[in-house]
Amino acid sequence: MIRFDNVSKVYPKQSHPALRDVSLEVEKGEFVFLVGSSGSGKSTFLRLILREERCSHGQVHVLGKDLARLSNWKVPQMRRQLGTVFQDFRLLPNKTVGENVAFAQEVIGKSRGEIRKSVPQVLDLVGLGGKEDRRPGELSGGEQQRVAIARAFVNRPKLLIADEPTGNLDPQTSVGIMKLLDRINRTGTTVVMATHDQNIVDQMRKRVIELEKGRLVRDQARGVYGYQH
Amino acid sequence: MRAQFVVSEIGVGLRRNLTMTFAVIVSVALSLALFGGSLLMSDQVNNMKGYWYDKVNVSVFLCNKSDAESDPNCAKGAVTEDQKKQIMSDLDEMAVVEKVTYESQDEAYKHYKEQFGDSPLASSLTPDQMQESYRIKLKDPEKYQVIATAFDGREGVQSVQDQKGILDNLFGLLNGMNWAARAVMALMLVVALMLIVNTVRVSAFSRRRETGIMRLVGASGFYIQAPFIMEAAVAGLIGGGVACGFLVIARYFIIDHGLALSEKLNLINFIGWDAVLTKLPLILATSLLMPALAAFFALRKYLKV
Numbered sequence: 001m002i003r004f005d006n007v008s009k010v011y012p013k014q015s016h017p018a019l020r021d022v023s024l025e026v027e028k029g030e031f032v033f034l035v036g037s038s039g040s041g042k043s044t045f046l047r048l049i050l051r052e053e054r055c056s057h058g059q060v061h062v063l064g065k066d067l068a069r070l071s072n073w074k075v076p077q078m079r080r081q082l083g084t085v086f087q088d089f090r091l092l093p094n095k096t097v098g099e100n101v102a103f104a105q106e107v108i109g110k111s112r113g114e115i116r117k118s119v120p121q122v123l124d125l126v127g128l129g130g131k132e133d134r135r136p137g138e139l140s141g142g143e144q145q146r147v148a149i150a151r152a153f154v155n156r157p158k159l160l161i162a163d164e165p166t167g168n169l170d171p172q173t174s175v176g177i178m179k180l181l182d183r184i185n186r187t188g189t190t191v192v193m194a195t196h197d198q199n200i201v202d203q204m205r206k207r208v209i210e211l212e213k214g215r216l217v218r219d220q221a222r223g224v225y226g227y228q229h
Numbered sequence: 230m231r232a233q234f235v236v237s238e239i240g241v242g243l244r245r246n247l248t249m250t251f252a253v254i255v256s257v258a259l260s261l262a263l264f265g266g267s268l269l270m271s272d273q274v275n276n277m278k279g280y281w282y283d284k285v286n287v288s289v290f291l292c293n294k295s296d297a298e299s300d301p302n303c304a305k306g307a308v309t310e311d312q313k314k315q316i317m318s319d320l321d322e323m324a325v326v327e328k329v330t331y332e333s334q335d336e337a338y339k340h341y342k343e344q345f346g347d348s349p350l351a352s353s354l355t356p357d358q359m360q361e362s363y364r365i366k367l368k369d370p371e372k373y374q375v376i377a378t379a380f381d382g383r384e385g386v387q388s389v390q391d392q393k394g395i396l397d398n399l400f401g402l403l404n405g406m407n408w409a410a411r412a413v414m415a416l417m418l419v420v421a422l423m424l425i426v427n428t429v430r431v432s433a434f435s436r437r438r439e440t441g442i443m444r445l446v447g448a449s450g451f452y453i454q455a456p457f458i459m460e461a462a463v464a465g466l467i468g469g470g471v472a473c474g475f476l477v478i479a480r481y482f483i484i485d486h487g488l489a490l491s492e493k494l495n496l497i498n499f500i501g502w503d504a505v506l507t508k509l510p511l512i513l514a515t516s517l518l519m520p521a522l523a524a525f526f527a528l529r530k531y532l533k534v
Contacts, residue, residue, distance in 0.1 A: 050445070073450060080447030090442055107448035155446070 001159060001190045002026040002049060007058035009044050009214075017056070018044040020214040026192065028158075031185045033201050034194040035225055036211035042194040045211065046163055049192070050082065051075055063158060080108055083152030083160040083189075087167035089144045091136040097123070097147050098132035104151045118154055126150045126180055142173035146180065153184055160184060162193040166200060174200060198225040238456035239463060242432050249428040250464050253520070256424055257468025260417030261516055262475040265508050267410040269476065272504050274403045278396075280498040282370040285392040289316065289363040289380050292387045293334065296360070300387055308361065308385035316380065320365060325375050328366040334359040360387060418519075421468075425461050425520045426527040432457055433531045454528045461524035462517050469516020473509045480505045 002025065009019040019041045026032055034042050047053045048060050051067045060067045063081055070078060091100050098119050105115045123129055126146040136144050145165055152160060162181065166174035178200050185191045195201060201208060201224060208223030209216065243250050291313065292303035320329045332340075337359035345351045365376060373391040381389050433440065443453050484490050484499050 076444075076447045076449045078447070079445065082447070084445045090438070090445075092439060092442065103442065104446040107443045107446055107452055109452075151446070 001028045001030070001063065002192070003059075003061040004048075005059040005061075007048065007055045007060055009041075009048065009053065010056045017214050019048070019055070019211075021058070022211075022214075022216045023058075024209060024216060024219055026190060028190055029185070029188055031182070031191045031204070031206040032193070033204070033206055033208045033223075034192060034211070035196070035201060035208060039213075040211040041214040042211055043163065044214075046161055046192070046194060049159075049161060050079065050084065076108075080155060081158050083149075083155070083157035085145070085148050085152050085160065085162040085165045087164040089136070089141075089148045089168075091144060091147055091151075093136055096133050096135055097128065097139070100136065100147055101151045101154050104154055108155065110155075122150045122154045123147075125153070125183075127176075140173070141169050142176060145169065145177055149177070149180060149184070153189070157189060159190045159192070162191065164195055164197075165193065166195065166197050171199060178204065201225040235456055235459065239459050242436070242456060242460045243464065245435060246428060246431055249424070249431060250460075253421065253424050253428055253461070253464045254468040254471065256417060256421035257465050257516055257520065258471035258475065260414050260421050261469055261472035261512050263410050263414035263417060264515070265472060265476045265512050266479070267407050267414060268508050268511075269480075269500060269504060270403065270407045270410065273500050274400055274407070276498055276500055277403075278400060281396050282393065285370055285396060286364045286366055287373055287376045288390045288392070289320075289365065289376070290387045290390065291316075291361040291363075292385055293358070293360050295358055296387050302382070302387050303385075305384050312383075312385035313361075316363065316383070316386070319379065320363060323375070323379070325367050325369060325372040326365055327368045330364045330366075332362045332364055334361055337362065422519070422523050425465070425523040428464075429457050429461055429524045429527040430531050432460060433528065454525070457528055458521050458524045461520040465516045465520030466513065469513045472512055472516065476505055476508065476512075 004022050004024050007019055007022045008017050010017040022041075022045070034045060036042050044053065048055055048067070049062055051060075051062075051070065054068060063078065065078060067078075092103065095103065101119050101122060102115045105118065110118075120129070120132065123132060126149050128143060128146050128150065131139070131143070136147060139147070145168075149165070160181070165181070166177050169177065174197060181191055181193065182204070205222045205224075208218065208220050208225070210218035210220075210226065291308040292300065292306070294307045296303040297306045317329070317331070320326055334356045338354070338356040341354065341359065342351060367373065367376070370393050373393060377389045377391070380386050440453050480500075480502065490499065
């Protein structure tokens with residue numbers, strides 16, 4: 001699903017690489033936590049998977065494709081098989097919940113009938129059934145993140161990338177979001193989630209990858225957040 | 230791609246920077262109106278050239294008695310019958326000459342009276358003071374020089390005059406104005422293009438949230454860029470429409486009505502509606518494609534996939 005071979009990333013005009021010689025593999029259907037302090041390279045790691053950046057050395061394979069060889073115009077095609085969720089939700093404030101989810105289908109040219117069928121379905125799945133016509137501003141943070149997850153999942157991606165999805169939420173709401181992500185994972189979708197949330201990582205007991213100053217320092221099945229915390 | 234989605238995105242974008250859109254429309258309209266105007270102007274000049282060059286003559290003025298005293302070209306006295314015969318037969322032999330008419334002193338006097346009958350100078354003039362002349366119509370009005378070299382300075386010839394020279398001054402002036410219009414047009418065009426690039430940049434920036442989400446869910450580059458390009462094209466097309474309106478109104482008020490030059494200057498053969506109408510598709514096409522291209526290149530820089 002994801003394979004990094006000796007991947008390094010150096011941003012222009014920066015002396016220290018954001019990632020150094022990282023090699024790892026994520027299998028289909030896995031749930032992986034990506035942990036590490038700020039500046040450890042988590043975001044770069046995710047950006048490489050989404051091909052918002054290209055790596056400086058090594059090879060990144062996502063969904064069986066070598067991203068270095070993927071031409072620019074094929075990138076959208078690749079991203080359609082990925083879902084993304086962020087800390088700041090990234091919803092469109094002037095569209096309703098339903099429209100926000102439908103947006104992800106409209107822009108890749110899904111038919112109107114398909115959209116009308118799948119939007120209520122996925123909103124039910126994330127527990128927002130019946131809130132289709134509300135606007136994001138009327139919802140709580142947890143509900144907004146559910147909308148974002150619905151949007152990420154509506155095209156049934158093979159891989160879900162979540163960048164601190166619980167970063168803005170209280171512990172109780174976070175648990176709800178994690179249950180949702182776990183449910184999505186059980187449908188066969190691979191989930192890679194960057195987080196700072198110690199409780200969640202410790203409770204879930206999933207594979208943990210830890211980065212420190214751009215190096216891979218730990219890759220542990222059924223791990224906890226960290227030794228030093 | 231679903232048309233309704235795209236159309237609504239365009240509407241939102243255009244309304245969002247209304248002032249900028251307005252600036253684009255005005256600058257496109259002005260530059261293209263000038264563009265059309267200069268095209269029509271050169272049409273008009275060509276039209277007039279065809280019309281007037283047909284009517285112009287080269288005149289060979291012959292020395293009369295009073296010239297013999299005052300004009301150095303006529304120092305050898307007034308023209309003689311022999312000289313006139315020689316000039317006439319020489320003209321007949323020249324290939325560039327289409328037709329030669331002789332104007333006697335009496336005829337010249339008559340024409341002068343017709344034109345300037347009321348002036349005090351005309352009343353003091355006698356036929357004796359007028360010049361005999363050969364009025365030569367050339368097959369090619371540009372070949373004036375051939376006549377000039379053959380007859381200038383010949384005995385009995387006072388001067389060779391080309392009426393085309395006078396017209397050329399006029400056409401020169403018109404052409405000069407035309408080039409000035411083109412220079413202004415080029416400047417306006419550059420302004421319009423810069424405005425479009427800036428508008429697209431602002432538009433892309435104000436919608437970076439949407440475009441960011443579109444990129445993440447895998448919308449194609451074309452799908453993301455199309456609304457911006459169409460926005461520029463729509464604004465441009467409105468400007469082009471306004472420019473077309475300008476031209477039609479200008480033709481109507483300057484030539485037919487209002488200023489009504491066609492009535493006041495009936496010696497000038499004005500361009501017809503067909504000349505105006507054939508320019509409109511060109512202007513509309515330019516107003517559509519130019520902003521679209523500008524937007525496309527602007528987006529390559531500001532909207533990376």
